[in-house]
Amino acid sequence: xxxxxxxPHVRTLAVDCGGGGIKASVLDAQGTMHVPPMRVPTPxxxxxxxxxxxxxxxxxxxxPADRGTVGMPGMLRHxxxxxxxxxxxRSGPGTRVLPELLAAWAGTDMAALVGRALxxxxxxxxxAEVHGAGVISGGGLxxxxxxxxxxxxxxxxxxxxxxxxxxxxxxxRRGVTYDMYLGEAERRxxxxxxxxxxxxxxxxxxxxxxxxxxxxxxxGNSRRIRPAVxxxxxxxxxxxxxxxxxVGGVRAWGLRRTGE
Numbered sequence: 001x002x003x004x005x006x007x008p009h010v011r012t013l014a015v016d017c018g019g020g021g022i023k024a025s026v027l028d029a030q031g032t033m034h035v036p037p038m039r040v041p042t043p044x045x046x047x048x049x050x051x052x053x054x055x056x057x058x059x060x061x062x063x064p065a066d067r068g069t070v071g072m073p074g075m076l077r078h079x080x081x082x083x084x085x086x087x088x089x090r091s092g093p094g095t096r097v098l099p100e101l102l103a104a105w106a107g108t109d110m111a112a113l114v115g116r117a118l119x120x121x122x123x124x125x126x127x128a129e130v131h132g133a134g135v136i137s138g139g140g141l142x143x144x145x146x147x148x149x150x151x152x153x154x155x156x157x158x159x160x161x162x163x164x165x166x167x168x169x170x171x172x173r174r175g176v177t178y179d180m181y182l183g184e185a186e187r188r189x190x191x192x193x194x195x196x197x198x199x200x201x202x203x204x205x206x207x208x209x210x211x212x213x214x215x216x217x218x219x220g221n222s223r224r225i226r227p228a229v230x231x232x233x234x235x236x237x238x239x240x241x242x243x244x245x246x247v248g249g250v251r252a253w254g255l256r257r258t259g260e
Contacts (some may be wrong), residue, residue, distance in 0.1 A: 005154060013065035013118070014249025015055050016127060017072040018042065018220075019086040019093045019149030020184075022051075023246060024058040026065050031134070031250045034063050037243075046087045047101060048108045056117045068122040068248035070114055071130030073152065075166050079111025079124040085168070086149060093149045094185060123252055125247060126164050128152030131218050133161075133255055134248025135240045140213030143206075146245075147199070147221040150179035155210070160256045178202065196226040203233060216240045228229065 008029040015024040016037075025037040038058055043050060055070065074084030086093045088101040093128030115122040132144035133150070145167075146152035153167040168179040180186065182202055187195040203215070215223070218240040230239065 010062070010067060011065045012250045012253070013059055013062065013068040014113065014130075014246045015058065015070045016130070017051065017055075018127065019073065019117065020067065022054055024055070024062060025246050025249050026063045027247065029250065031247050033246065037246055038062065042092065044091045044095075045098065045101060047104045048081075048110065048113060052110075052113050052117050055114055055232035059118055061069070064119075065120065067120050067250045068114060069130060070110065070122060070124045071245055071248070071252075072110070072124065073127055073150070075164055076110070076124060076126055077164070079109060079122075081105050081108045081110055083166075093183075110180060110231065125252060126152065126154065129154040129161060129164065129255075131240075131245045131246040132156060132216065132248065133252040134244035134246075135216050135218065135238075136191055137214065141210065142190065142214050142216065143210050143212040144216045144218065145203075146219030147150075147182060147217065147225075148184060148219040150183040151181075154253050157258075160258055162258050172202070184221065187224065192224045193226055196224070196229040199225055200229045200232060203237065212236065214238065218242060218244055239252035 010029055012027050014027055020042055021039050022042055023037045023039045025033045025035055027033050043054060073086055075082040084105050088097050088105055089095045090098055111122050111124040128144055128146045131146050132154040136142045136156050142155040142156045151168040155162040169177050172178055172181045182199060191192060215237045220242050222239050
């Protein structure tokens with residue numbers, strides 16, 4: 001497969017795959033969208049070939065691109081899926097996990113599959129990592145957390161992407177993970193005010209763990225955090241737009257990773 005053309009003429013298909021929806025757009029080298037993002041509901045059940053077909057269908061409805069970036073939930077290494085939380089379920093987050101989907105996703109080389117379907121090079125990362133690529137400054141220790149169906153996370157040190165950790169699976173208390181504690185289901189159950197206070201407690205608990213220079217909070221639910229809670233979090237916590245999951249598709253190609 002031929003390499004994409006060099007800057008400044010390269011165009012990037014950016015795809016943000018979530019638990020409830022899949023969004024895509026095409027951006028130029030400066031990160032400007034050439035069309036508004038297209039969105040379709042995430043189809044379930046969702047084996048790898050169905051996700052690839054969904055991405056290819058979106059790409060066919062958008063302007064042509066030279067390369068692609070896909071952000072998806074879960075643990076990925078070099079474009080290969082180690083584990084993904086939502087796409088192994090029968091009908092979406094919170095529903096029964098299907099053993100056949102667990103087997104289908106484990107070890108799937110999504111970068112290769114999507115690249116073959118689209119006919120150009122494709123980078124596949126955790127969705128929070130792509131989100132972070134769109135917002136980090138490149139200085140100091142920067143933590144990115146995304147609030148949506150669950151909790152996404154990425155860590156950057158001096159602009160270098162650290163190996164991915166599934167913080168979402170860490171326990172907050174016995175039997176309750178960060179995904180459960182801060183996810184969309186709990187936000188709906190608690191209401192925005194109580195959920196916002198819970199977000200503050202969680203972030204203050206993580207502060208001594210990471211000692212970040214800057215924390216970026218994004219994802220679809222970041223806009224639901226109450227202003228009083230935001231003010232209490234301090235100047236080193238910044239809310240960033242959910243569009244970073246698309247815009248980061250360009251900058252993700254320039255990310256350096258630990259060990260490179």
